[in-house]
Amino acid sequence: MPTIEEIEHDLQNIDSEIAKIETLISKLRLDQRDLIQRKKTLKNCIHKIRSDNLAHVDWSGTTYAWSDEVLKVLNDVFHIKSFRPKQLAAINCTLSGQHAIVVMPTGAGKSLCYQLPALVKPGLTLVISPLVSLMEDQVRSLTKKNIPAKLMSSSSPKQETTEILNALKDSKTDMKLLYVTPERLAKSKRFMANLQKCHADGRLQRIAIDEVHCCSTWGHDFRPDYKFLGVLADMFKNVPILGLTATATTNVLIDVQKILNILGCLVIKSTFNRPNLFYKIIEKPTSQDECMLILEKLLKGRYKGQSGIIYAHSIKDAEDIASKLRQRKLKVGCYHANLDAATRSEVHLKWHDNRYQAIVATVAFGMGIDKPDVRFVIHHSISKSMENYYQESGRAGRDGLRSECVILYRMQDIFKVSTMVFSATASLKHLYGMVKYCLNGSLCRRLLIAEHFDETWGDSDCRKMCDVCCNPQTVVKEIDLKPHCATISEVAAIAEAEDVKLTAQKLIDAWFLKGPTNVRHSGKAPSISRAIAEDIIAYLLVKKYLFEEFHYTAYSTISYIKAGVNMSEATDDSFELKMPIRKYFTFDLDTPPDMHMDLKDIDETEESPSLNDEKKETKKRSGSGSSKEPKTKLAKPIVIDSDSD
Numbered sequence: 001m002p003t004i005e006e007i008e009h010d011l012q013n014i015d016s017e018i019a020k021i022e023t024l025i026s027k028l029r030l031d032q033r034d035l036i037q038r039k040k041t042l043k044n045c046i047h048k049i050r051s052d053n054l055a056h057v058d059w060s061g062t063t064y065a066w067s068d069e070v071l072k073v074l075n076d077v078f079h080i081k082s083f084r085p086k087q088l089a090a091i092n093c094t095l096s097g098q099h100a101i102v103v104m105p106t107g108a109g110k111s112l113c114y115q116l117p118a119l120v121k122p123g124l125t126l127v128i129s130p131l132v133s134l135m136e137d138q139v140r141s142l143t144k145k146n147i148p149a150k151l152m153s154s155s156s157p158k159q160e161t162t163e164i165l166n167a168l169k170d171s172k173t174d175m176k177l178l179y180v181t182p183e184r185l186a187k188s189k190r191f192m193a194n195l196q197k198c199h200a201d202g203r204l205q206r207i208a209i210d211e212v213h214c215c216s217t218w219g220h221d222f223r224p225d226y227k228f229l230g231v232l233a234d235m236f237k238n239v240p241i242l243g244l245t246a247t248a249t250t251n252v253l254i255d256v257q258k259i260l261n262i263l264g265c266l267v268i269k270s271t272f273n274r275p276n277l278f279y280k281i282i283e284k285p286t287s288q289d290e291c292m293l294i295l296e297k298l299l300k301g302r303y304k305g306q307s308g309i310i311y312a313h314s315i316k317d318a319e320d321i322a323s324k325l326r327q328r329k330l331k332v333g334c335y336h337a338n339l340d341a342a343t344r345s346e347v348h349l350k351w352h353d354n355r356y357q358a359i360v361a362t363v364a365f366g367m368g369i370d371k372p373d374v375r376f377v378i379h380h381s382i383s384k385s386m387e388n389y390y391q392e393s394g395r396a397g398r399d400g401l402r403s404e405c406v407i408l409y410r411m412q413d414i415f416k417v418s419t420m421v422f423s424a425t426a427s428l429k430h431l432y433g434m435v436k437y438c439l440n441g442s443l444c445r446r447l448l449i450a451e452h453f454d455e456t457w458g459d460s461d462c463r464k465m466c467d468v469c470c471n472p473q474t475v476v477k478e479i480d481l482k483p484h485c486a487t488i489s490e491v492a493a494i495a496e497a498e499d500v501k502l503t504a505q506k507l508i509d510a511w512f513l514k515g516p517t518n519v520r521h522s523g524k525a526p527s528i529s530r531a532i533a534e535d536i537i538a539y540l541l542v543k544k545y546l547f548e549e550f551h552y553t554a555y556s557t558i559s560y561i562k563a564g565v566n567m568s569e570a571t572d573d574s575f576e577l578k579m580p581i582r583k584y585f586t587f588d589l590d591t592p593p594d595m596h597m598d599l600k601d602i603d604e605t606e607e608s609p610s611l612n613d614e615k616k617e618t619k620k621r622s623g624s625g626s627s628k629e630p631k632t633k634l635a636k637p638i639v640i641d642s643d644s645d
């Protein structure tokens with residue numbers, strides 16, 4: 001019989017063996033994770049090489065078998081003289097039978113990329129689009145050009161639906177384009193059966209998927225029914241799929257290709273620079289009245305007689321702002337998701353017809369806005385992400401004339417948005433991208449937008465069309481954050497010990513030795529303005545020296561600020577952190593700027609003034625574009641109907 005000591009010794013040996021095995025297992029797990037990651041990277045590499053190989057082909061040539069017909073249809077049917085950047089490449093690629101995703105900014109002319117090919121080859125083009133109103137507009141405009149196009153949604157009259165379903169099986173039908181919602185595809189077996197028949201007869205020419213980013217949960221408009229579209233590539237072999245979107249982030253584009261089963265397809269992307277948009281940040285006052293005064297001055301002064309959109313954070317904010325602007329005798333409509341469809345259409349129409357100068361809206365006012373002369377988009381509160389901001393502000397200046405995109409920014413608004421979005425994946429990262437853009441006072445705003453879209457634009461691409469480039473600073477003032485980080489982390493530690501939760505405002509109070517005494521620090525109050533202190537807190541959040549912790553109450557969610565992962569470095573002697581001080585550039589609220597911009601120096605030959613052609617684009621990107629300040633001419637005001645409410 002072994003002694004207890006011997007057994008204990010054995011047990012110790014076994015424990016040490018187990019520990020060794022556990023170390024081995026965790027190492028193997030790490031190796032496994034690395035291998036899985038490598039496998040994923042290599043697979044993506046294959047898709048990228050495929051995509052790059054396709055990208056090396058000169059798709060914008062005019063020597064394809066169909067090239068003459070393409071030009072004829074462009075001139076005779078669409079009455080358009082020349083292509084905009086990347087349109088011809090997209091058309092040639094899809095006519096060659098390749099799957100492709102076309103990424104172009106809003107208003108750049110994506111629709112032509114599938115509407116024109118539809119008329120060049122026999123057969124039907126199926127267009128999947130998320131919005132019925134958008135499809136109605138398109139079908140109306142195609143019908144005006146005598147192009148046989150139909151649309152089918154869940155609210156289409158029964159007889160019309162039957163006629164369309166029959167046309168799918170009819171080899172003699174003249175229908176060239178059929179617009180459907182993704183819901184219709186996902187839910188109607190009869191539709192899918194007839195579409196299969198159309199395909200089996202060799203008459204399904206192409207599938208175009210508009211707003212294709214809706215497939216991806218990473219996109220800003222995810223629609224569950226778009227997931228169903230993954231079956232199309234397999235079900236309709238040899239039918240080219242053409243996805244179209246204005247969302248260019250790499251994650252979304254890869255995700256979309258995966259979902260549609262077209263990984264490695266050609267991605268045709270035109271530049272996202274909108275040269276006619278002027279970007280500006282205005283410091284948002286803390287008082288609501290002062291804020292309304294800014295809006296009033298802008299609408300009665302700078303944007304007098306011009307049409308625009310004011311985006312608000314919530315339905316309540318939109319209603320409030322609209323009502324206060326009306327009290328100030330301004331003609332504005334209010335638009336949000338709680339209004340019934342008829343009211344929404346009416347508001348949209350009144351704005352479209354210039355009976356309202358501006359529409360005060362939540363982000364529900366989104367896709368399908370096709371007003372060309374939107375001269376200003378004001379964000380009363382920041383957007384959820386740069387992506388959202390680009391889309392929302394991009395509704396300005398679709399006609400290519402100078403238009404302004406203004407954000408009223410203050411720190412407090414960060415938490416209005418963060419408490420609303422924090423539960424979604426990567427939402428805070430996206431929000432902080434937006435905050436970074438607002439805090440910036442030294443870099444061209446276009447540089448930050450370009451960074452977001454993985455593009456590189458030079459100074460010449462801005463041409464003084466942002467507040468920073470209009471007021472170039474030779475020396476950018478910086479503030480040393482080392483002492484401030486020490487104080488802020490002391491306050492955070494005291495609060496932790498006292499079990500007190502700090503909102504950003506409370507944290508600033510304690511830092512300035514105001515508010516409750518039990519969370520104040522032992523040093524002096526900082527000798528900086530409260531506005532700079534707010535910028536510092538926002539900056540530290542973006543840089544992960546602070547983080548937000550969210551707590552639910554019965555009525556709302558509250559964001560509390562705590563020391564973040566990077567704050568521990570702040571006590572190191574070698575620690576250095578400097579923040580460029582934001583300069584608030586003056587902005588004339590009362591006087592109209594020259595809202596029309598002559599783009600001659602970018603584009604001398606283009607029929608439409610809004611975008612230049614592919615050759616011009618290459619010239620501009622290679623650095624030979626002009627960097628002169630844009631020439632301007634006087635704006636033509638809209639006439640706001642004084643009788644409408």
Ligand SMILES: Nc1ncnc2c1ncn2[C@@H]1O[C@H](COP(=O)(O)OP(=O)(O)OP(=O)(O)O)[C@@H](O)[C@H]1O
Pocket residue numbers: 080081082083084087104105106107108109110111112246368607608
């Ligand atoms: N090559 C061109 N020359 C002149 N006008 C064009 C050209 N291509 C398209 N257009 C016009 O540009 C306008 C915008 O086109 P379209 O609606 O297709 O844009 P989009 O990229 O789909 O925008 P959104 O993302 O907002 O839907 C339309 O009026 C269209 O007729």
